[in-house]
Amino acid sequence: xxxxxxxxxxxxxxxxxxxxxxxxxxxxxxxxxxxxxxxxxxxxxxxxxxxxxxxxxxxxxxxxxxxxxxxxxxxxxxxxxxxxxxxxxxxxxxxxxxxxxxxxxxxxxxxxxxxxxxxxxxxxxxxxxxxxxxxxxxxxxxxxxxxxxxxxxxxxxxxxxxxxxxxxxxxxxxxxxxxxxxxxxxxxxxxxxxxxxxxxxxxxxxxxxxxxxxxxxxxxxxxxxxxxxxxxxxxxxxxxxxxxxxxxxxxxxxxxxxxxxxxxxxxxxxxxxxxxxxxxxxxxxxxxxxxxxxxxxxxxxxxxxxxxxxxxxxxxxxxxxxxxxxxxxxxxxxxxxxxxxxxxxxxxxxxxxxxxxxxxxxxxxxxxxxxxxxxxxxxxxxxxxxxxxxxx
Amino acid sequence: xxxxxxxxxxxxxxxxxxxxxxxxxxxxxxxxxxxxxxxxxxxxxxxxxxxxxxxxxxxxxxxxxxxxxxxxxxxxxxxxxxxxxxxxxxxxxxxxxxxxxxxxxxxxxxxxxxxxxxxxxxxxxxxxxxxxxxxxxxxxxxxxxxxxxxxxxxxxxxxxxxxxxxxxxxxxxxxxxxxxxxxxxxxxxxxxxxxxxxxxxxxxxxxxxxxxxxxxxxxxxxxxxxxxxxxxxxxxxxxxxxxxxxxxxxxxxxxxxxxxxxxxxxxxxxxxxxxxxxxxxxxxxxxxxxxxxxxxxxxxxxxxxxxxxxxxxxxxxxxxxxxxxxxxxxxxxxxxxxxxxxxxxxxxxxxxxxxxxxxxxxxxxxxxxxxxxxxxxxxxxxxxxxxxxxxx
Numbered sequence: 001x002x003x004x005x006x007x008x009x010x011x012x013x014x015x016x017x018x019x020x021x022x023x024x025x026x027x028x029x030x031x032x033x034x035x036x037x038x039x040x041x042x043x044x045x046x047x048x049x050x051x052x053x054x055x056x057x058x059x060x061x062x063x064x065x066x067x068x069x070x071x072x073x074x075x076x077x078x079x080x081x082x083x084x085x086x087x088x089x090x091x092x093x094x095x096x097x098x099x100x101x102x103x104x105x106x107x108x109x110x111x112x113x114x115x116x117x118x119x120x121x122x123x124x125x126x127x128x129x130x131x132x133x134x135x136x137x138x139x140x141x142x143x144x145x146x147x148x149x150x151x152x153x154x155x156x157x158x159x160x161x162x163x164x165x166x167x168x169x170x171x172x173x174x175x176x177x178x179x180x181x182x183x184x185x186x187x188x189x190x191x192x193x194x195x196x197x198x199x200x201x202x203x204x205x206x207x208x209x210x211x212x213x214x215x216x217x218x219x220x221x222x223x224x225x226x227x228x229x230x231x232x233x234x235x236x237x238x239x240x241x242x243x244x245x246x247x248x249x250x251x252x253x254x255x256x257x258x259x260x261x262x263x264x265x266x267x268x269x270x271x272x273x274x275x276x277x278x279x280x281x282x283x284x285x286x287x288x289x290x291x292x293x294x295x296x297x298x299x300x301x302x303x304x305x306x307x308x309x310x311x312x313x314x315x316x317x318x319x320x321x322x323x324x325x326x327x328x329x330x331x332x333x334x335x336x337x338x339x340x341x342x343x344x345x346x347x348x349x350x351x352x353x354x355x356x357x358x359x360x361x362x363x364x365x366x367x368x369x370x371x372x373x374x375x376x377x378x379x380x381x382x383x384x385x386x387x388x389x390x391x392x
Numbered sequence: 393x394x395x396x397x398x399x400x401x402x403x404x405x406x407x408x409x410x411x412x413x414x415x416x417x418x419x420x421x422x423x424x425x426x427x428x429x430x431x432x433x434x435x436x437x438x439x440x441x442x443x444x445x446x447x448x449x450x451x452x453x454x455x456x457x458x459x460x461x462x463x464x465x466x467x468x469x470x471x472x473x474x475x476x477x478x479x480x481x482x483x484x485x486x487x488x489x490x491x492x493x494x495x496x497x498x499x500x501x502x503x504x505x506x507x508x509x510x511x512x513x514x515x516x517x518x519x520x521x522x523x524x525x526x527x528x529x530x531x532x533x534x535x536x537x538x539x540x541x542x543x544x545x546x547x548x549x550x551x552x553x554x555x556x557x558x559x560x561x562x563x564x565x566x567x568x569x570x571x572x573x574x575x576x577x578x579x580x581x582x583x584x585x586x587x588x589x590x591x592x593x594x595x596x597x598x599x600x601x602x603x604x605x606x607x608x609x610x611x612x613x614x615x616x617x618x619x620x621x622x623x624x625x626x627x628x629x630x631x632x633x634x635x636x637x638x639x640x641x642x643x644x645x646x647x648x649x650x651x652x653x654x655x656x657x658x659x660x661x662x663x664x665x666x667x668x669x670x671x672x673x674x675x676x677x678x679x680x681x682x683x684x685x686x687x688x689x690x691x692x693x694x695x696x697x698x699x700x701x702x703x704x705x706x707x708x709x710x711x712x713x714x715x716x717x718x719x720x721x722x723x724x725x726x727x728x729x730x731x732x733x734x735x736x737x738x739x740x741x742x743x744x745x746x747x748x749x750x751x752x753x754x755x756x757x758x759x760x761x762x763x764x765x766x767x768x769x770x771x772x773x774x775x776x777x778x779x780x781x782x783x784x
Contacts, residue, residue: 009434009437010425012425019428019645022425029399030422031419034406034419035411035724036404041400048397068597104622107619196642205426205643229621230464231461231496252462252647257399
């Protein structure tokens with residue numbers, strides 16, 4: 001006989017690839033009374049949101065909004081609006097999410113050239129240059145800025161220049177990076193950029209920011225066929241974000257409250273202060289892992305501060321470590337995906353999850369988990385190295 | 393100089409076409425701690441949700457889930473999974489949302505036959521029969537059960553029989569009806585049925601239930617081409633709802649908490665008790681409107697209890713009435729769409745919005761609003777007629 005289900009979501013320490021810890025301020029905002037999707041208070045909130053979204057994307061793009069759905073809905077909106085059936089596209093695949101971008105480009109009926117690099121390495125600009133030259137007449141290039149599957153941070157400006165030199169749009173996935181890692185849509189030349197609410201913004205999942213440059217909007221307005229999704233059609237969605245708004249779908253009212261509060265927290269700290277703080281905390285955590293005898297998969301120059309892939313030491317059963325962390329302390333870190341399964345842990349420092357107290361607990365708990373498997377670790381070395389770097 | 397924005401969502405009395413009033417229990421659930429999208433507690437919740445969704449759809453369909461997005465995302469999932477480019481489809485348009493279904497079928501590349509009826513009248517089965525015969529080899533028929541734009545309740549079983557006789561799938565939109573009006577997916581032969589969370593279920597918007605019959609799943613599995621949306625692909629989405637789940641996208645964790653609680657409230661009351669209560673309240677409200685000298689657009693046999701289109705009396709400025717209700721009491725009712733603009737108000741009794749105290753306030757406030765425009769109404773007649781019917 002199975003136990004009756006009891007609804008009682010536990011308080012986890014979310015150090016995985018997202019969702020991240022949601023601050024109490026955001027949860028309180030989420031539970032405010034639901035209003036109509038055309039209520040003056042909601043229309044006002046949407047305009048505030050647009051301003052805050054421009055801040056976090058570092059853009060002046062008029063066409064800045066959020067898509068009602070997961071980050072993958074925003075990814076699909078980016079691709080479906082940029083590409084028409086038969087268009088040529090180049091996609092940079094250096095992990096799981098680059099490959100998802102490829103699959104969605106294929107469902108858009110595009111002729112896709114894949115630029116592949118090993119999981120753990122970023123895409124090389126020279127490879128993109130060669131692919132653009134070979135394919136010819138490419139409409140869009142897609143690339144992931146922060147690959148959650150590998151922990152790679154991809155340099156964007158050079159790829160953007162190449163795309164523009166070839167009259168192609170640059171689509172950038174910042175789901176795992178925006179709000180936690182330096183990013184500048186306008187200065188770097190990213191034409192369509194999207195993210196999720198539940199990673200470095202620390203709002204809850206289901207409402208996904210996206211921005212389109214004027215170049216992207218000109219291309220979208222010049223399409224010969226309508227977007228293959230009515231729901232994700234940028235032109236239709238944007239009419240809802242206009243003043244006065246035109247009905248397109250029911251906005252996810254309470255999620256907008258949460259996103260607003262999550263963005264306000266970033267604005268209050270200051271985006272540059274925040275990315276610097278995350279970087280410092282990540283570097284200190286890396287020092288902690290190294291002091292415990294572990295190494296990172298990705299070389300430091302391409303390492304994503306918000307998501308670290310740390311290699312599982314020899315002799316350690318990685319799944320048992322995760323189970324120990326979850327059972328003893330409710331800590332969520334996750335295993336590797338695809339070719340990295342069993343080889344790495346993925347440790348996130350996204351949004352409100354990026355707190356020294358969480359890292360200290362993680363390092364101490366990992367030490368205990370290693371010892372429980374009979375693997376020796378210098379006692380307290382991880383925490384000491386972390387604390388020293390944080391104090392420096 | 394514009395006033396600084398203050399985030400302070402007001403407490404409205406939501407008597408429009410949705411979102412409906414969200415019970416405190418649901419808002420509290422919404423604000424529970426966010427967990428990971430593969431957390432054992434979330435995986436358990438998804439299974440509970442599937443059971444509760446089968447209850448509200450009145451189905452045994454294995455393929456019962458919710459789509460991360462607005463009701464329109466679920467509409468698009470229904471269409472994109474059922475139809476491939478070049479497939480023939482019949483769509484019944486008796487209002488705004490039937491027309492949206494048509495637009496989405498066209499974006500799916502289908503060859504669409506439209507069966508149109510006047511706004512305010514349901515689709516006639518004989519018209520569907522003729523369209524099916526004329527088009528030949530139709531893959532799917534689409535129809536709206538509760539038209540939010542007109543207040544029409546459409547009879548389903550006969551249309552379902554016709555679809556099945558022609559080997560077509562029946563897609564039914566229940567966004568404005570499910571959980572508030574009698575509906576039986578299995579008994580009536582509806583193959584793909586979807587709804588929204590924020591209408592008669594009174595959870596918040598952004599997570600939209602959908603169910604696929606075994607016939608629908610067989611057709612989907614027999615497709616020659618993949619679904620044109622990776623995000624809305626039913627086969628991929630269903631892997632996330634399996635046990636153990638396979639990652640597809642990040643579920644809208646906190647919205648799932650809200651949907652669960654909204655469905656629990658329905659389950660506790662009992663679906664049949666609930667639809668009977670809504671019907672009784674609606675009938676009493678109609679009596680109230682009539683006692684005030686108003687008439688309903690839709691004849692009673694086709695009238696949707698959850699959304700009433702009440703005709704604007706001669707000599708009344710309808711927008712001024714809505715402004716009065718909103719400004720004096722924070723009551724939201726809305727105006728007519730398309731050909732009904734200026735002619736009707738749309739009054740919803742969806743989910744937790746269906747409460748006698750709200751109807752009494754509405755009737756009293758409308759009387760005052762009419763008098764403020766110099767139009768005479770028998771004092772207290774609306775409230776008296778409502779209360780009498782409710783007591784009966």
